[in-house]
Amino acid sequence: MSVDSDRLTVAFLGPLGTYTHQAAYSKFGSTVQYHECATINDVFDAVSTGVVHAGVVPQENSIFGPVVETYDALRQPNVGFVRAEIVLEVQHCLLVPSGSKREDVRFIKSHEQALGQCRGFLEQNFPSATLEKCTSTAAAAQAVLRTPNSAAICSKICATVFEGLEVLFEGIQDRSANCTRFYVLSTTQDGVLWAEPTPTRCLVRLSGRPISDMLAALALPVSRLDRRPQLGSEVVFLDVYFAEVETGDLCTIEQALQRIEASGAKGQLTGLW
Amino acid sequence: MSVDSDRLTVAFLGPLGTYTHQAAYSKFGSTVQYHECATINDVFDAVSTGVVHAGVVPQENSIFGPVVETYDALRQPNVGFVRAEIVLEVQHCLLVPSGSKREDVRFIKSHEQALGQCRGFLEQNFPSATLEKCTSTAAAAQAVLRTPNSAAICSKICATVFEGLEVLFEGIQDRSANCTRFYVLSTTQDGVLWAEPTPTRCLVRLSGRPISDMLAALALPVSRLDRRPQLGSEVVFLDVYFAEVETGDLCTIEQALQRIEASGAKGQLTGLW
Numbered sequence: 001m002s003v004d005s006d007r008l009t010v011a012f013l014g015p016l017g018t019y020t021h022q023a024a025y026s027k028f029g030s031t032v033q034y035h036e037c038a039t040i041n042d043v044f045d046a047v048s049t050g051v052v053h054a055g056v057v058p059q060e061n062s063i064f065g066p067v068v069e070t071y072d073a074l075r076q077p078n079v080g081f082v083r084a085e086i087v088l089e090v091q092h093c094l095l096v097p098s099g100s101k102r103e104d105v106r107f108i109k110s111h112e113q114a115l116g117q118c119r120g121f122l123e124q125n126f127p128s129a130t131l132e133k134c135t136s137t138a139a140a141a142q143a144v145l146r147t148p149n150s151a152a153i154c155s156k157i158c159a160t161v162f163e164g165l166e167v168l169f170e171g172i173q174d175r176s177a178n179c180t181r182f183y184v185l186s187t188t189q190d191g192v193l194w195a196e197p198t199p200t201r202c203l204v205r206l207s208g209r210p211i212s213d214m215l216a217a218l219a220l221p222v223s224r225l226d227r228r229p230q231l232g233s234e235v236v237f238l239d240v241y242f243a244e245v246e247t248g249d250l251c252t253i254e255q256a257l258q259r260i261e262a263s264g265a266k267g268q269l270t271g272l273w
Numbered sequence: 274m275s276v277d278s279d280r281l282t283v284a285f286l287g288p289l290g291t292y293t294h295q296a297a298y299s300k301f302g303s304t305v306q307y308h309e310c311a312t313i314n315d316v317f318d319a320v321s322t323g324v325v326h327a328g329v330v331p332q333e334n335s336i337f338g339p340v341v342e343t344y345d346a347l348r349q350p351n352v353g354f355v356r357a358e359i360v361l362e363v364q365h366c367l368l369v370p371s372g373s374k375r376e377d378v379r380f381i382k383s384h385e386q387a388l389g390q391c392r393g394f395l396e397q398n399f400p401s402a403t404l405e406k407c408t409s410t411a412a413a414a415q416a417v418l419r420t421p422n423s424a425a426i427c428s429k430i431c432a433t434v435f436e437g438l439e440v441l442f443e444g445i446q447d448r449s450a451n452c453t454r455f456y457v458l459s460t461t462q463d464g465v466l467w468a469e470p471t472p473t474r475c476l477v478r479l480s481g482r483p484i485s486d487m488l489a490a491l492a493l494p495v496s497r498l499d500r501r502p503q504l505g506s507e508v509v510f511l512d513v514y515f516a517e518v519e520t521g522d523l524c525t526i527e528q529a530l531q532r533i534e535a536s537g538a539k540g541q542l543t544g545l546w
Contacts, residue, residue, distance in 0.1 A: 133385075225484045227339065227499055
């Protein structure tokens with residue numbers, strides 16, 4: 001796909017009807033051109049190769065925690081730069097082929113995050129159903145149309161987007177307060193693609209020293225800290241950390257990164273918003 | 274199951290043939306009585322209710338990262354106390370029903386960690402196969418015996434434990450250096466159940482303040498730090514952190530926990546080994 005220079009193009013974890021689609025739409029509305037991707041990695045690829053101007057990926061859910069695929073992708077160099085966040089309230093539904101009944105359901109399909117968020121509901125209502133992991137909640141909805149005796153956990157909008165599905169249960173997540181937070185990525189740190197207020201937050205990738213030493217050298221307030229195995233290391237149990245730091249001041253950040261380097265660790269700015 | 278007072282009983286993530294079983298055996302050998310559990314949560318339940326003396330759960334893999342279920346269980350109060358660690362080198366195999374060929378394989382079953390650890394192999398060799406998540410690698414091996422056209426990613430030992438399976442591929446994990454680390458749990462901190470050297474490390478659960486503040490108050494070297502959503506909170510995006518701290522000195526630890534409390538955060542010792 002080539003970029004239409006007149007219009008902002010935005011990749012998202014598709015297909016149509018995913019929560020990521022809903023999140024992207026809540027930020028960019030109908031003025032941009034959307035580009036569906038099959039996986040979180042494909043969104044990062046579309047952004048880092050310049051096929052699109054921006055990409056939207058889930059970063060964290062308030063019940064199920066950080067999205068591993070997103071942090072794993074962020075371990076790569078030049079994979080995209082976080083430029084904004086979106087928080088969306090999630091209301092999961094159980095969708096079935098029109099006319100199906102509760103007792104027909106033997107397989108329940110969804111993205112692993114959604115399956116995890118509805119664990120309590122599933123154990124109570126469908127203890128013997130087989131859970132099947134799909135690449136997205138909307139892919140699960142589509143798969144249900146092809147699979148007898150199956151149901152999908154997805155957004156209500158899928159009953160409109162995909163013909164032949166209806167809502168059997170609504171609001172089935174384990175806690176009523178269920179929010180998903182998304183990162184909006186652009187190819188590089190530079191370039192004003194959309195209007196944003198003055199940045200107040202950044203994402204820093206840290207490696208090479210114990211995390212207690214690296215946070216001491218950073219010496220800035222950190223609101224989120226996530227650990228993943230270092231990419232491509234043949235030494236086992238070497239980690240990389242992602243710190244969301246509560247400052248958007250580039251001068252302050254650069255001084256902190258110099259302190260990190262001086263301590264013998266590696267620090268790289270991978271987001272500013 | 275009641276505890277046989279003459280013998281140490283050890284719960285593990287079963288069934289027979291899992292890597293956790295192999296890890297437990299590497300530590301306790303044939304002198305203890307083993308208690309299979311279907312899920313990681315069941316191991317924690319068996320330990321915390323005193324049904325067994327000890328439990329073994331996977332904590333982290335060097336390619337795929339921390340085991341979310343284990344950290345999620347550790348969020349609960351009095352769920353068990355980490356008393357030791359075990360590191361096991363993992364060699365995944367692809368097992369099929371005896372006589373099956375590569376082209377017969379349409380479904381590949383395993384624990385999600387093992388599926389993740391073999392992602393590269395699967396994409397290259399079985400790009401169109403459906404991946405199915407099971408509760409354990411050994412459960413996947415058993416399921417293959419009941420499901421036509423399926424294969425399991427599991428340990429080689431499963432070809433011996435379960436009749437009718439054979440090894441199609443060996444060493445299929447994405448990196449040759451692939452280790453899994455396990456926690457050994459006991460019901461409480463007290464009581465000498467097995468001989469251990471002087472502790473050198475502890476696990477501390479932290480919540481209530483930004484992580485940068487909590488690590489500054491802790492003021493001890495931290496080698497691993499993991500973030501999970503706080504349990505039972507109706508406020509979204511409140512976190513709990515698990516810090517592996519490089520000291521086994523109880524006095525030092527207690528002073529650090531007092532500093533944590535004084536800073537307005539909560540700190541609890543949940544492991545010492």
